[in-house]
Every structure is written in structure tokens, then in C-alpha cells.
Amino acid sequence: xxxxxxxxxxxxxxxxxxxxxxxxxxxxxxxxxxxxxxxxxxxxxxxxxxxxxxxxxxxxxxxxxxxxxxxxxxxxxxxxxxxxxxxxxxxxxxxxxxxxxxxxx
Amino acid sequence: xxxxxxxxxxxxxxxxxxxxxxxxxxxxxxxxxxxxxxxxxxxxxxxxxxxxxxxxxxxxxxxxxxxxxxxxxxxxxxxxxxxxxxxxxxxxxxxxxxxxxxxxx
DNA sequence: TCACTTCATGACCATATAGTCATATAGTAA
DNA sequence: TTACTATATGACTATATGGTCATGAAGTGA
Numbered sequence: 001x002x003x004x005x006x007x008x009x010x011x012x013x014x015x016x017x018x019x020x021x022x023x024x025x026x027x028x029x030x031x032x033x034x035x036x037x038x039x040x041x042x043x044x045x046x047x048x049x050x051x052x053x054x055x056x057x058x059x060x061x062x063x064x065x066x067x068x069x070x071x072x073x074x075x076x077x078x079x080x081x082x083x084x085x086x087x088x089x090x091x092x093x094x095x096x097x098x099x100x101x102x103x104x105x
Numbered sequence: 106x107x108x109x110x111x112x113x114x115x116x117x118x119x120x121x122x123x124x125x126x127x128x129x130x131x132x133x134x135x136x137x138x139x140x141x142x143x144x145x146x147x148x149x150x151x152x153x154x155x156x157x158x159x160x161x162x163x164x165x166x167x168x169x170x171x172x173x174x175x176x177x178x179x180x181x182x183x184x185x186x187x188x189x190x191x192x193x194x195x196x197x198x199x200x201x202x203x204x205x206x207x208x209x210x
Numbered sequence: 211t212c213a214c215t216t217c218a219t220g221a222c223c224a225t226a227t228a229g230t231c232a233t234a235t236a237g238t239a240a
Numbered sequence: 241t242t243a244c245t246a247t248a249t250g251a252c253t254a255t256a257t258g259g260t261c262a263t264g265a266a267g268t269g270a
Contacts, residue, residue: 004192005123005127007199008126008191011194012117012187013121014121015114016116016121017114017118017258018108018110018114025110034216034218035215035216035217044259045216046217047258047260050219051258053218059198068215068267078193079194081190082190083113086187089116089183090109090164092181093112138247139248140246149231151249152229153247154248154249156228173236173238175248
């Protein structure tokens with residue numbers, strides 16, 4: 001059986017890729033079909049489909065079928081929290097690096 | 106210049122690997138030197154060193170030298186938050202899957 | 211039936227990653 | 241100096257990943 005640490009890593013890894021993060025950002029306001037997602041993030045449909053599947057498998061997204069369209073949504077609101085906290089950390093990091101640059105040169 | 110989305114992905118990716126997650130878990134209580142970390146997580150010294158470097162570069166860990174030893178610590182308390190939230194999500198996921206298994210057969 | 215739309219997937223390629231082993235580097239202490 | 245400890249890194253291997261292009265599968269509607 002898969003270890004807890006591997007499940008945790010799988011979720012974080014699923015979120016730790018620029019294209020997938022863009023998808024999560026786009027899904028913030030609610031579910032969207034693939035046909036809306038891939039133009040919004042500027043990626044090919046096939047590539048988008050693969051990334052959606054990675055996040056679906058990790059438990060990051062959920063999926064709903066409606067006729068021809070397949071709607072993906074963020075599965076747990078906690079995912080948004082995680083992404084927001086990380087965004088905050090990045091801002092701290094960037095501020096820190098800029099201050100350092102200023103201090104050095 | 107690197108995009109914000111890439112910084113965010115870098116942090117999440119740095120956390121999204123079982124060996125690195127074990128390191129973060131071990132560093133919860135405060136800084137530790139490499140010589141404490143690698144036996145604690147059961148990995149080789151060289152491999153541990155590489156993973157520490159990945160997290161250092163991503164801004165997940167900080168580093169402090171003291172004589173021969175190098176102490177690593179979690180750089181931002183928010184990292185712990187992220188990891189904890191993800192652990193919560195995993196528990197929801199595992200519960201969901203088990204319920205499904207029970208419901209199915 | 212046929213044409214069309216939406217999404218998933220097979221085949222493939224280039225690159226990245228995790229890990230191992232041996233070695234280099236830096237600091238300590240005799 | 242020499243010997244030792246702690247950490248980092250070069251060289252390498254096997255596998256994973258992200259992406260593209262072409263095609264398949266499923267649903268819709270004429």
C-alpha cells in the first residue's frame with residue numbers, strides 16, 4: 001500500500017508545474033470544460049488533457065461529464081489555500097532577493 | 106526574468122518528492138545538520154545533500170554554517186502550513202477512496 | 211447513416227530527475 | 241604537517257516528465 005508521504009508528495013508534485021498551476025488558477029472561480037481551459041492557458045488540447053489527468057489522479061481536481069464536454073474543478077477548497085500560501089512565500093522570497101540585491105549593489 | 110508562476114511551481118515541486126518531504130518533516134522541530142538528517146530519513150549522505158540543495162534553491166530551506174557542520178532549517182513557517190494542509194487533504198482522499206471501496210464491494 | 215465536436219491517448223523525442231559510487235573540498239585538531 | 245570529520249559534487253545510470261503530432265473514442269445532431 002502506498003505510504004502517506006507518497007500521497008502527500010503526489011499532490012504537491014501535481015501542483016508543482018507551471019502549466020498545471022495555470023490551470024488551477026483558471027479553475028479558481030469554478031468548474032470549466034477542457035475546451036475553455038486550454039485556450040485560456042495557451043496550451044495544446046492534448047497537453048492540457050494530460051495535465052488535467054495528472055491532477056485528477058492526484059486528487060487535486062474532480063471531473064464531471066455533461067454531454068460532449070467534460071468539466072474539471074478544484075476538488076478541495078484547501079488546494080486554493082495551499083496555492084495562496086505558496087504565492088505569499090514567493091512574494092517574501094522575491095522581496096528578500098531584491099533587498100539583497102539592493103544591499104549588495 | 107522568471108515568472109511568478111514558475112517560482113510558485115518551484116516551491117511546490119521542491120516539496121513534492123517523498124525524500125524531501127521526509128526531510129521537511131524531520132526539520133519541523135528546528136534546524137538540524139546534514140549528519141543528523143540523512144540517518145534520520147534513511148538515505149545516503151550524497152543523495153540527502155542534493156535534496157537539501159534543491160529545497161535551498163527553491164527557498165524552502167535556509168542554511169547555516171557552524172564549523173564543519175551545516176545546519177538546515179525550514180525557512181518560512183508557512184511551509185509547515187502548506188505541508189499540514191496537504192496532509193489533511195490526503196486524509197480526506199484516503200477516507201473517500203475507502204468509503205468508495207466499501208460502497209462498491 | 212454521416213459530419214461534427216470534444217476529449218483522451220499512442221508513439222515518439224528531448225530533457226529532467228533521483229539515485230549510486232567515488233572523490234573533492236573545507237574545517238578541526240593532533 | 242597529517243589524520244579526521246562533515247558536506248558537496250562529478251560521472252554515471254535508469255526512469256520520469258513535458259511536450260508534439262496524429263489518431264481514436266464518445267457524444268451530438270442533421
